[in-house]
Amino acid sequence: MTVTAAALTPASRAAPKAPRDRTLLLMLPAWAMLIVMFLVPLVLFFVRTFAEFDGTTAEFIDQAQDLLLSQPYLTALGTTNWISLIVTVTVLLIGYPIAYYLTTATGIGVRIVVLSIVLPYFTSIIVRTFSWMVLLGEHGLVNNTLMASGLIHAPLPLMYNRLGVLIGMSYVLLPYMVLTLYAAMRAIDPSLLRASASLGASGFYTFCRVYFPLSLHGVLSGALIVYILSIGFFITPALMGGQHDIMIAMLIDRALEVAVDWPSAALMSLTLLIVTLVLYAIYYRITDIRRLIGAR
């Protein structure tokens, strides 16, 4: 409930300056909705699920330990972390040159690139995943083309394994990285680059010693946001992964759908939620969120 306090104290503190501060009341519906429809369900889900556990606290801790140290959970934890790291690095390597291009180019080229990023960005994740399933399937376009060209004789296993998950997730998350990097790179003062060049530095040297260090901030924000989104991913790994690619979110879903085991689902959700929120707090510290809305 600290959220309510944060929303209301500034209003009461500034109350004497009558008409202007009534505008703050306009925020009430938004907070009411967030609290009733988002915070309350989350808190209730955790509190009630744990409260409904039959048995003593010691038994509960025992069970929780069993679950959190169990082989499936630890494996899923490792898989989630590994997939998320690879996806983050892949997307960073792919996205950095694109964002760099966007900040330096002008005209029709920029429009085409922005459109190619924005169209997939706003297309439903399930549609994007489906299109990769069509491309990477046993008789998909990629395999058929390779077979027809004679490069391979049997279809390559491109889907229902780790590779499929990595391709699908990188595709879905690339726009987040490019847009974050672009916002950071746009803030780099071009006169610094000109200064470096006029002092006799080569283009490559200027990039390595001036441009790249200045963009590191964006690299960190982009990597964090992609990692945060990756560890909670469900749809793409569930559809494109194999039996060795169970991520945490899928384990949570299975605990509920297959075993109807609410306490396990709640416990795993809680750990995932805590990790996500801690990373989001770091993201909050290092990122100027106001930049997202174009403020200076």
Add this chain to the structure above:
Amino acid sequence: MRSWPRYLLRLYVALMCVWLVAPIVIVVILAFSGDGYLRFPPTSLSLQWFARFFGNLQWQRALLSSLVIGAIACIVSTTIGFFAAYAFLRAEFRGKKLMLSLMLTPVIVPSIITAIAMYYLAGRLGLIGNFLWLGLCHAVIAMPIVLLILLSALRAVDPNLERAALGLGGSHTRVFCRVVLPIVLPGVLSAALFAFLASFDELLISLFLAGVRAQTLPVRIWNSLNLQVEPTIAAVSAFLIAITALILVAEGILRQLGQRRRRAAT
């Protein structure tokens, strides 16, 4: 000598754009396939899958559910988000950055957790399969998007215009309706479009909360992808892509309109 890295970069970016757009284009082409199963390139073209999509009662129902739920989410989140964005910019208070990041948490928390928590509450309240409730749940996810779009739209409105109108004797409500709203109307409309899109594309919350009655298009695609991939999905996907593309075009037009209005206002 200096230009070849530049060409290399351009080539790379062009290739990446192809990589980004190709899957979407291929699905659209597949949707017009005349073959009996998903094969690329199709040997003949037809509208058979669209006919199946629009002719099937279950798909029709899913489309209707998606539209109704999207409309609820869009209206609720745009209205609430608009007031919040306005207050956020005009009121003076401390901790704005913290408040904004708290209001953005619905898009940060993994959707599987949000979905399960909402499912738990809806189950308790007997609201599974309730269109209005599902629309409100989607509004929670759509509001952060609305907020970001409207904050940047409202920021462009000069507060001096409002002060001037107030100084000329307009009431707060009147100034709001006659000065602020007309200037930011394009921004509000584009926020509404994206809010609708956010709900229209949402899968996990719908998956848990829809029950049998309120199954949306993404839920039906999901079910079908998990059982057997029927080619109708390509047509449904192409339809969703078309909606996305239309909304992006509309947003582009609205943005130009907004710039013109702001220029006219100052």
